[in-house]
Amino acid sequence: MENSINERRVISVIVLNESSVLARITALFAGRGYNIESLTVAPIPESDMSHITIATNGSAKVMEQITKQLHKLIPVYKVIEHEEMVEKEMVLAKFPITEHLSDVGALCAAYNGGIVNVGKEMIIAMVADEPNRIKHFIEAAQRYNPSEIVRGGVVAIER
Template structure:
């Protein structure tokens, strides 16, 4: 059993769409001291299920245990530990209007996004890209003095 510690993992959990299900999942992580790096939840269209995407870190043994424990929860339908996946994360960033708007626009376009709102004092851009590239975008954005950056968390789908 390989036990490379702290490898990044993404799992999808398909659950019954009921009020307490998210707390069941997060408290399972908390009780065992497993860390959640990011978490997204949304209903699956035309069903009574929801799709939860969790990015976390841990050894393969730990992940096997997490997967089994998640599966044991009564409202959990399916747990997918992604290996071959397409992963995307969305980010919203707000910049002062006095910054170089052309640069900001080009930057966000380079990361699969663009300007989504312009006001009298602020400009807001959106990008959606792989988590690694999102990190690069955030680094690059620093020179334009962002007022606020909101990350959306990872969503993933098996290839």
């Protein structure tokens, strides 16, 4: 029953950059009972298209349906089911200024980031890394009493 094993997958959807196209995509996921773990969207430079990256999970059969149903939407140009990809996610975290700046800086550096803003009471750090490493960063960051953490969602590109 390899078909029924739920697997995490990342899909890129290239769409015409028109109004309500994102609503069509998310409504399709909601209406057909598919999961969205994360979703990012931004225009593709110098084109009338946008790139949507969706992290989802499901069995092989469900993944095939997701791809086909997405492709059926009129403004969808291309659906890429990533196999060999470079995948990154960004996260911003806010720490009290009373924490050790050098420790926080070292932690962020270990996860491909650094301190990006220092205010009177807070410092803001940014890291960008693979999603599972982002999870580890967030765990590790807990000891520095973060007051707020914002994850950016996955972006991916086929190798």
